[in-house]
Amino acid sequence: MSDYSAPIGAPIWFDLMSSDPDKAAEFYGAIFGWEAEAANPDFAGYRNFLKNGKRVAGCGPVMDPSGPSDIWSVYLHSADPAATVAAVEKAGGSMMVPPMDVGDMGTMMVATDSAGAVIGWWKPNTHPGFLEWGTHGTPYWFECQSKDYKKSIEFYTDVIGARIEEVGTGGDPDAVGPDFYGQVFVGESSYSGIMDAAKLFPAEVPSFWQVYITVDDVAATVKQVESLGGGVMMAGEETPYGTLAAVTDPFGAVFCLGHPPAGWEG
Template structure:
């Protein structure tokens, strides 16, 4: 859905993912307002990206054609799970994924966001018969998309192999970020940990933790605030092996956590994402 973006990175700590018994039925109608509703990839090699994600996750693909700039929708078991598009060199940005949040009134959301210290990067635009999209940075510099659906309702399946299971914001301005998303998107947040070593909150939607917010100020280096996501994997180790077999790379190897087995990887052109185990 996006026509411009900036890159994102992974968080360095394991998030409090939903346990399988807490997860609703995986087939989705649409995401709650304020929650992630879609992800898409800007890639410098669209054909290679389709080969990679098809081999690793069994995704199939359908192009929307020239009317939509060659935008490609990825499907898992006939359910839409992600979008892919060509990374225009004029954007001067690395290949990267973007997370979109659901809004019912994109103009009002942009106005709230700018009033709360965010920056509008791409003004709301209509995607005919699909919805309205826009791009923001929050006050801490994290880049995100907005999606107001009409014909395109976002994820068709969640919490399954090859489908999104969780999203996370890692921010170098933890308090400011929480204030921003509460104000603009109406988030209800819950503190998971509040120590100098690990500071983490979750955003609850109908009582379900769908988003994590991690204090990234203690992460070494100059990694910017960023949004990332986790794709489900029936077997994380085998999926990591498929990633490397098909030209991707490992950012952080698979490890067991209280929330499942997790890993961070990148596709062949460097766009990063995370993996999370799926348990029946």
């Protein structure tokens, strides 16, 4: 897959809140070939990263020193922010940042879903979100690591009208790994998944969304991450869904890498 236009409810953007945006831009530029636009003083120094001349992701500075930092966030496509707010609240979520216009670029909002994961929405205007998928330096997959899988499935079904196709062990007590995994279909295609992560992380770790970015060579990219001061949480692992790895940037922000399995046509 290459060209991409986010259907309503599908991932449309992702961005990084960084404790050192300038050095982060250098790091991700080296890893993915991203070019950084100049930081925009009208929007607290936010900048966009470009790949193949198109915006692919964003980066902004930490606004609250007492809050979390060095975290990637995911945004879904909203056609009607007011309706999205109503749907979020009806489904048991809560608003963190109510809908706000970002110049003429679009309207953003940030919510907490019913399982506690932070998730954003973006209604595009002049800023369409990312426009490529599945090539080096562009999205590979998005995933909600849920500490309450049932609540997450119900929330995204209700709020974005998703169709969930479940795979996994089905709760087999002798199986290793998550009990369930739900592929989130919007229309005819799936762009994200929901992992039953209750057993995968300590109790104090809340539900969260994570990003997977496509690379041509996972092993080589993992080595490059290490050479540039990043960390490795999971080295390249072969799965039915491609070669996957989990790494951190030099400031601790977690992101994942993906390369499609043989014969994958996108």
